[in-house]
Amino acid sequence: MDATTNTPVPTRRNFFKETLAAALGMVVAVIPGLAGLAVFLDPLRRQGAAGGRLIRVAAIGAIPADGTPAKFAVVADKTDAWNKFTETPVGAVYLRRVGADKIVALNVVCPHAGCFVSLQKSGKDFLCPCHDSRFELDGRVTSPSSPSPRGLDSLEVEIRKDEIWVHFQNFQPGKREKVPVG
C-alpha cells in the first residue's frame, strides 16, 4: 500500500469544488435512475380485464332449478401487455336460481386472499381451499372465526331474453368493504 500511506489529508477544504463534484456526480447518476423509475412505475397506469363490464355468462336454462349454485367461466377480451386475446376466460362466477327468473351471481374469488372457492360436495356451502373460509350459499360467511373479512362478493345480474349478463368485477381482498380493483 505504498501509494496510499502518504495520503495528504487536505488542510484547507475547498467547499466550492466539493459541492460541485458532489452535485455533478448526483446529476449524472440520477438520469438513468429516473428513466428506469418511469418504466418501473408503468404498471400503475394499466387497467385490468375485469373493469366492471357487462358480460354474457350463460343461458338461463343452464342454471339448476333446485337452487344449487353452478359455476361458469366469465369470457371476455383481455389485453396482456402487447397481446390482445379475444374471448378468453378472465374469471368465474357461481350463479344460483332464487326464483323463476331471478338469478344471483357470486364472484368465485375468496375475499380473504384471492383463492377460488369451491362448492362443497354436499352442495350446502362454499369452502376456500387456501385458509378454510366457509360461506353460505348466499355468500355470507358461515362462522365468525372464518379468516375471510367479508362474504363472497355478489355481482349485479341482468336477464335479457333468457340470457344471463353479469356486471363482472373483482374486489380487493383482505378488506371488510367491497373496493373494486381498477
Next chain:
Amino acid sequence: MKSLLNWLDHRTGFRKLAREVLYENIPGGARWRYVWGSTLTFTLFVQFVTGVVLWMAYAPSAQTAWESVFYIQHEMWGGWFLRGLHHYTAQAMTVLLVLHLMQVVIDGAYKAPREVNYWFGVILLFLVLGLSLTGYLLPWDQKGFWATNVATSIAAITPVVGPGVQKLIVGGPDYGHHTLTRFFALHAGVLPALIIALLAGHIYLFRRHGITPKEPRRKPDAAFWPDQVLMDAVACLAVMATILFLVIRNHGADLGAPADPSEPYSAARPEWYFLFLFQFLKYFPADTEIVGAMIIPGILTGVVMIMPFIGRWKLGHRFNLGVLFGMIAGASLLTYLALAGDAKNPEYQEAVKLATREAARVKKLAGSLSGIPATGAVSLLRSDPLTRGPKLFARHCASCHRHGGGDGMGNPVTDPISAPDLGGFASREWIGGMLDPERISSLHYLGGTKFKAGKMVRFVKRDIANYDEGQKESLRKVILALSAEANLPGQRAVEKLDATLIMEGRNLLKSEAMRCTECHSFGKPNEDATAPDLTGYGSRQWLIELISDPSHVRFYGSRNDRMPSFGQDKILDRQSLELLADWLRNDYYQP
C-alpha cells in the same frame, strides 16, 4: 446521529474505507488524462441501472422478444428513452474502452508492476464486447438476427469443436427460443457477473499500485477528493450529454422489423464497432476465413496481452505504441471501407429502404386495435397484403404488368410492359380509362397485349368514341356499377352515396343498348360469353379466381394471352393469391 455513526463505524469500519477511497494520493495532482477509468465505471453503472429495468419488461423467446421490446419502446412510460440510454451507453462504452487502453499504453501504465491489472483490463474489454454482441440479438429484429447469425456461423469454422460450439451458443441446430434464453443469460447474468468480479480486481490492483503519474509532474501530490473527483464528474457529464444528444436526436434506439428466418435481410450489418471485422472477412477466400476470423485477431490479441513484457525496453514501448496505433488505424480504414462500400451499393440501399418500410409497417400493425397475435409480430407482416403483395407482384407479375408504372415495390422495370398497369385496378378511374377511346390501346391498358386490336378495343374506339351526351351519361353509370362490383374498400363510402346511380348502371350493363353482354356475362351465366365475366368484377373472389386460372372459360378461356394459371399450376399457394388480390384492391389495415 453521531453516536449512531460511531456505532456503525465500529462495526463496519466505513470511515477508514471512505477515507481510503476519497483520499487516495494522486502523484502530481489531478489531471484530465486520468478520467477514463471513472467514465467507464460510470457507464457500467448506467448499463446496470437501465439494464435491470429493461430486464423487468423483456421476454426472451422467439414470439415475445421483439414484441416486448416494441412494448417497451412504444407503450411504456419513457421506455424509448430508457432503451435509448442503454443502447447508446453501450456504444459510448466501446469508445471509452479504446480511449482508456490508449491512455494506458501511451503512459506506459501497463508496465511492471501493473501487468496483471493490464490483463484484467484487456479481458474486461472483451467481456464488454461480448455484452455488445449478445445484446444486439436480444430485440430479435431482422438486423440483429441476421448479423448475429453471421457471428455464430463464424464460430462454427473453429477446427474440430466448431459445430459443437455453435450448437452450444445457439442452443440447438437453429435459431429459436433457446438462442434467446442463452444470449440473455449471458448478457444479463454471466457476463455482468464476470465484469463485476474483474472490475473489483481491476480497481483493487489499481489502488494497490496507485495511479501511473504522467511525468513531468506539474503540481504537488493531491488527494482524489475533490479535485480528481470533480474532473471525473465533469467527464461523466460530458459522456452523458453526448449519450443524451444521441438518444433524443434519434428518438431512442432503432427497432427493425421482427426477425423472420424465411426472409433473409441482405443489409444486415453488425454494430458499427464490429464493422472492421466484418469488412476484414471479405478479403479471405473460401477455406481461409479462419485466418481472418481467428488466427490474425488471435495473434493481435496475443501481442496486446504481452505488451507489458515487450514494453520493458524503450524500443519495445515504441513498438507497442506502433502496434496499437496501427491496429486502430487499420480498424478505422476497414470501417471506412465497409461504410463506403455500403454507401455506393444500390442493393444494400434497397434492402435498407425496404427494411425501414417494413419496420414502420409492422409497428403500425402492432399498434392497431387488434394488437399482436400470440404467434408473434412476424405473423402480422406475413399476413399483411401491403407487405407481401408488392413482393409477390414484383416476382410473379411485373415482368408483364406494372403497378403505378413500377414493379409494385417502387422500382422501375426493364422488361417492356406487355399487360395492363394494375395500379388502382377496378376503381372508377381505372375502368374509366379502359373505356376511354384515347387510352384503351395505350400500354397502360391493352396496348401491350394481343387484345390491342381485339373486339373490345374496336368497340371502344368506334362506338364509345361516337357517343352522344345521353350515351356518355349512361356509360358513366355503367362505370360506377362495374366498379361497385369490386366492392373496393376505398370506394365504399362514395358507393353508398351513389347507390341509385349504381343501380341504374347495373340495369344499363345488362341492357342490349350498352352491348356489354354481347361478349361478357353479367349477373347470370352466358354460354356465348367470349370475354371475362363481369359478375363481381374486381372483387376479392373474382381476382383470386382470375389469377388462379385466367384460361378458365369464365375469364379468357382459350384466348388467354400468355398469363400463367398461378393457382391451377401451383405457382402460388392460396395465401399468396389472397395477399396479391387484397393488395391490388388496397384491402389492408390502414391506420
